[in-house]
Amino acid sequence: MSEHTSTTNGHGDHGHGDHGHSGHHVIPQAKLLQTFFVLMGLMIATVVAARLPYEGGVKGIPSAIAWLVLLGIAFWKAGLVVQIFMGVKYSTKLTKLYAYGGFFWVTLLGVTLFDYATRQLEPVQGWEPVAESALPR
Amino acid sequence: MPEVYPQFEDIDQQQETYIVGMWAFLVNEVMFFGPLFFIYGLYAWKHNAVFYVTSHHLDYKIGALNTTILLISSWMVAMAVHYHQKNQLKKVCNMLWGAAVCGTLFLAIKLIFEWAPKFSHGLFPNPGFQSRYLAYYGADTNVDVARLFFSMYFAITGLHALHVLIGVLIFVWLIRLIKKRPDVITDYVPTEMVGLYWHFVDLVWIFLFPLFYLMPK
Numbered sequence: 598m599s600e601h602t603s604t605t606n607g608h609g610d611h612g613h614g615d616h617g618h619s620g621h622h623v624i625p626q627a628k629l630l631q632t633f634f635v636l637m638g639l640m641i642a643t644v645v646a647a648r649l650p651y652e653g654g655v656k657g658i659p660s661a662i663a664w665l666v667l668l669g670i671a672f673w674k675a676g677l678v679v680q681i682f683m684g685v686k687y688s689t690k691l692t693k694l695y696a697y698g699g700f701f702w703v704t705l706l707g708v709t710l711f712d713y714a715t716r717q718l719e720p721v722q723g724w725e726p727v728a729e730s731a732l733p734r
Numbered sequence: 735m736p737e738v739y740p741q742f743e744d745i746d747q748q749q750e751t752y753i754v755g756m757w758a759f760l761v762n763e764v765m766f767f768g769p770l771f772f773i774y775g776l777y778a779w780k781h782n783a784v785f786y787v788t789s790h791h792l793d794y795k796i797g798a799l800n801t802t803i804l805l806i807s808s809w810m811v812a813m814a815v816h817y818h819q820k821n822q823l824k825k826v827c828n829m830l831w832g833a834a835v836c837g838t839l840f841l842a843i844k845l846i847f848e849w850a851p852k853f854s855h856g857l858f859p860n861p862g863f864q865s866r867y868l869a870y871y872g873a874d875t876n877v878d879v880a881r882l883f884f885s886m887y888f889a890i891t892g893l894h895a896l897h898v899l900i901g902v903l904i905f906v907w908l909i910r911l912i913k914k915r916p917d918v919i920t921d922y923v924p925t926e927m928v929g930l931y932w933h934f935v936d937l938v939w940i941f942l943f944p945l946f947y948l949m950p951k
Contacts, residue, residue, distance in 0.1 A: 623819045624812070633809040640801050640943075644794065647948030663950030674940045682812045683933045684926075689750050692757060699761030703768035713776055 622687040632681040636674055643670045736920035749923050756927045760934050767938050770890050774945060777882060784879040789949040791857070791871065792887070796847050797947035800840050801939060807836030808936040811929040818922035826925060827909050833932065834905040837898050844895055852884070859885040887946060894942060897935045904928050 646666045680686040685696045742748040778785045814829035852858060856866030863881045908928050912919050919925075 623816060626813070626816060629809060629812045629816065632812075633805060636805050636808075637802065640798065640805065643944055643948060644798055647794070647944065647950065667944040667948060667950065671941050671944050675937050678808065678933050678937055678940065682808055682936075683930055684815075688753065691750060692753050695754050695757035695761060699757070699764045702761065703764050706765070706768060707772050710772055710776060 622684070624681065624684060624687065628681065632677055636677055639670050639674050639677075643667060646670070736923075749921070752923045752927060753930070756930050760930060763934055767890075767893070770886075770893070771941060771945070774886050774890065777879075777886070778945070778949065781876070781879045781882070784875045785883050786949055787875040788880045788883040789946060792848070792947050794947040796843060797943050800843055801943050803836050803840050803843070804936045804939050807833040807840075808933055810836065811932045815922060815926050815929045818925040823912055827912055830905050830909050830912075830925075834902050834909075837902040837905070841895060841898055841902070844891070849888075857884055858888055891942060891946070894935070894938050897938070901928075901932050901935050904931070 646663070649663075679696065683696070685693055688696075736745065736748075738745050738748055742751065810829045810833040814826045814833070817823075817825040817829060855870050856862055857870065859881060863884070864877045867877050867880055905928065908919075908924060911924070
């Protein structure tokens, strides 16, 4: 055991809030409430954005924008939950590595979808598409 | 104050280890739900028009209500951690009870207003799906692909609901431990870990809501 007695973690933000008995960051009530209201606002924004009439615009572009808006808001909300509610913003570097690493890893996994986007299906005997079904085999 | 075990230098390092361990579990969960979202995204992209029509058979108002309930519960759990860090145990239990009620309400709304009508109309993956769908909605879209949509809807929201149920049970268990076993719950870390799990459940729903209920054409 070393003589190291100071906190081993790297608290990100000491600018506001107070600290619990063990020195960990206590996220202030006001910050949590503010985050909740922002999340509610974003939820309402998602619903409003989705109910806007996108049909009838330039073919292809409006729906792509709608997807971007909806997923953009979802990622924004997710970011707030991870950073504030889950406290990753105020956590140690090691915790950050695990938290962000997981989301980065799943993004890498999503790269496998390029296979579907860039290659043709090559049906083998017995796996031809069934005429009456629209499902890919 | 909790005991510092000999393998740790101090209490901060010990607590960090618990939190990192919980995140390692949550990374597993991310890898579990992630591919489900990818599969859904792939088919939504391939069959966009059909998924758009079929997704409108889900009520976005119920989805929005359930989103609100989960957001409230997430805030309550964050408050529970806040109070536990300040050692205000009564408030911790109140917040955890609130979150447990929200989780139960979420499940009740999903079961009574969403799944039950779909099941009674035969709109779940089953051999008679085609005829039931045509009888109920008419030939408004490709029924094979509509079945694919509902298969994924029940699979993904079902797995999410299972996580909500587990979360509610853990809340009740944690409240019991806080009240009866102060020798076990010596600091805020157990509440923090349960909170991390619950926020993850909320996180999954944040993506499920727009993808299933608010799908653009």
